[in-house]
Amino acid sequence: MQIELHNVHKTYEGAQPLHVLKGIDLSIEKGEFVSIMGASGSGKSTLLNILGILDSYDEGEYIIDGRLIKGLSERQAAGYRNRTIGFIFQSFNLISFKTAVENVELPLFYQGVNRRRRHELAMEYLDRLGLKDWAGHYPNEMSGGQKQRVAIARALITHPQIILADEPTGALDSKTSVEVMELLGQLNREEGVTIIVVTHESGVANCTNRIIHIKDGIIGEIEENREHKASAFGTTTVMK
Amino acid sequence: MRLDTDTFREIADSLVRNKRRSLLTGFGVFWGLFMLLFLIGGGAGLKEMLSKNFAGFANNTVILISSNTSKPYKGLQEGRYWNFEYKDVERLRQMVPELDVVAPMISAWSGNVAYGSHSSSASVKGITADYDKVETSQIKYGRFINEMDVEQERKVCVIGKDIYNELFPDGGDPCGNYVEVGGIHLRVIGVDFSSGNMSINGRASRTVTMPITVAAKIYHRGNTVDIICITGKSGVKMTSLESRLRSVMGRQHSFDPTDEQAMVILNTQQIFSIVDNLFRGLNFLVWLVGLGTLLAGAIGVSNIMMVTVKERTVEIGIRRAIGALPSEILSQILMESVSLTLLAGSFGIVFSVLMLSGLEAITKHEAVFQIGFGTAIVAALLLAFLGALAGLAPALRAMNIKPVEAMHDE
Incomplete structure (x- = not known):
């Protein structure tokens, strides 16, 4: 069991405190390909932030590989984010003044890997994602699908055990959405990486093997989806 | 905080690839240092030229x-x-x-x-x-x-x-x-x-x-x-x-x-003492104006860095999300500020040295206007210090950017 959450609560303090997560219990096995699905305001982004150690939680337990993630120092949290978890964002979040290969290199820069080794590894990953010829291009010279593949390469380069994808297809058209989801599925099968996709699109969720529904800060139905036939809109309408 | 060529390349990259921003930021410091050194050199030369009027006259x-x-x-x-x-x-x-x-x-x-x-x-x-x-x-x-x-x-x-x-x-x-x-x-x-x-x-x-x-x-x-x-x-x-x-x-x-x-x-x-006092006053004024201009330049750097950090919230968030430590962000912004002020300041030093030798040529080498090497070194150190000072507030702000902001600040 790789990821475990027990009774996780999160409240955003403010003029009007917002109780977003109201006791999340969840376990995700090593090598799973799951989606967390919910409408906006359901708490799915907050859950993702907690899973990614980008945010803290108030109550409960979050355990990765048997280690409790709570009250970490900045250094420890940065270490986890750097080595254990890879992020894929809706808006790609590539650094605009860096080329594709430099963006992919960046996590290794913070690991202190030397420049040549970094470059070699980054080129290797870009090659695997079919972007070798685009290595020297800046993000604004690439299509959405290409940018997302650069972002995936960046997430993969540190060999993370977990990849967290926040609406990975949110800014892509339906064709590239399918490609990106297939790529994630392939990575899951071939590398055995645990992939957690957060989405509000049923089509995207349908590509994963397990769909965890979240509603009003509580885990709802959990669908096993080995057959990939869970789409509310039928199997023919894949996405959008 | 690592201090190796990689870190410097990272800094050089973000400065070089945002040319206009760097240029605008650097100009204030460039001008400040130029003014300071030019005034110091000019004041000293003027004093020497005036002192020549009293040459050969026993001063008691x-x-x-x-x-x-x-x-x-x-x-x-x-x-x-x-x-x-x-x-x-x-x-x-x-x-x-x-x-x-x-x-x-x-x-x-x-x-x-x-x-x-x-x-x-x-x-x-x-x-x-x-x-x-x-x-x-x-x-x-x-x-x-x-x-x-x-x-x-x-x-x-x-x-x-x-x-x-x-x-x-x-x-x-x-x-x-x-x-x-x-x-x-x-x-x-x-x-x-x-x-x-x-x-x-x-x-x-x-x-x-x-x-x-x-x-x-x-x-x-x-x-x-x-x-x-x-x-x-x-x-x-x-x-x-x-x-x-x-x-x-x-x-x-x-x-x-x-x-x-x-x-x-x-x-x-x-x-003689009246003239001496006059020059002491002039010297004070030179330093006041020069340092003032330099300080204004540094504050300009600080301001622009502040805006820059705001503009780079997402970038910094991304860096944090992929494993940068807060201290690494702090040192990066500080080093960017110091590098920029040092670089711009060096141009200021070079430019003022050139202008002062031009002044010497115009006055037919009647007096030494050129600043000393020591003055230039002190100016460079002062610059590094000012750069660090200017970068401090923006760097602290950058350090406090949460990685989660990369995901929401669009």
Whole structure:
């Protein structure tokens, strides 16, 4: 069991405190390909932030590989984010003044890997994602699908055990959405990486093997989806 | 915080790839440093140029000038005029032993000096050999007046640079030639090339100097003397001698020793100290303006870095999300700020050095305007410090950006 959450609560303090997560219990096995699905305001982004150690939680337990993630120092949290978890964002979040290969290199820069080794590894990953010829291009010279593949390469380069994808297809058209989801599925099968996709699109969720529904800060139905036939809109309408 | 080539490349990348931002930020510092160094160099050069006016003038000289009395004394009415006489020199020497040089002078304000068909206007000074210690001459040809010239009333003279140029346009050593002054022919024994603009009775370059005994004869002065120049022995404060000088002269020439108008005492030390204070003030102003400009530049850097950090929230969030430590973000922003100020400042140093050598060329190398190497080093260190200071607030703000902001701040 790789990821475990027990009774996780999160409240955003403010003029009007917002109780977003109201006791999340969840376990995700090593090598799973799951989606967390919910409408906006359901708490799915907050859950993702907690899973990614980008945010803290108030109550409960979050355990990765048997280690409790709570009250970490900045250094420890940065270490986890750097080595254990890879992020894929809706808006790609590539650094605009860096080329594709430099963006992919960046996590290794913070690991202190030397420049040549970094470059070699980054080129290797870009090659695997079919972007070798685009290595020297800046993000604004690439299509959405290409940018997302650069972002995936960046997430993969540190060999993370977990990849967290926040609406990975949110800014892509339906064709590239399918490609990106297939790529994630392939990575899951071939590398055995645990992939957690957060989405509000049923089509995207349908590509994963397990769909965890979240509603009003509580885990709802959990669908096993080995057959990939869970789409509310039928199997023919894949996405959008 | 790592300090290796990789870190520097990362910094160079973010500076070079945001050219306009870097240029705008750097310009304030560039200009600030340029102004500071240019003003320092310019001020020093100006001071040197002005100081040259006093060149060769003993700076503890006091000039005594007789004048009308303003108080009645021993039955004599006020408003009476009196004159120094030649014997006063010996009197002063004996009564005031603190004095080093006592040099009497006779002067004729406007005279004409002629050689062959050339003539020139000049002021005429009759002096003793001691006078050279008050206003040092720079003899180019020949020699200065000596004691024998004075004692034997030799009809000789030393001419100033301008007069030499006008009377002897062909150049060469004029010594041995006779020039005509006030109807008498005097043999030229020397040419004085000193260029100081502060001198007694006209500039040295337009003066014909002759033994005082000869001048007394030519201008029918008898025993009277116009001016007495005195200098103190080393360590003597001339201002402390003033009342004694008045009482010695007052007793001899029957004027009230408390009558400050009867004898004018010009203390060059005071003039020098006025000029000195002027430059101290100027220097202060230079530093104030220069540092102010530099500080404004640094604050500009800080401001733009602040905006930059705001603009880069997402980028910094991304860096944090993929494993950058807060301290790494802090050091990156700080180093960017320091690098930018140092780089821009170096251009400022180079530019001011170039401008100052241009200034030297324009003024025909009359004075050294160039800043010293040490000044440049200090300026560079100051810059690094200012850069760090300027980067501190933006860096702290950047450090506090949460990685989660990368996901939401669009």
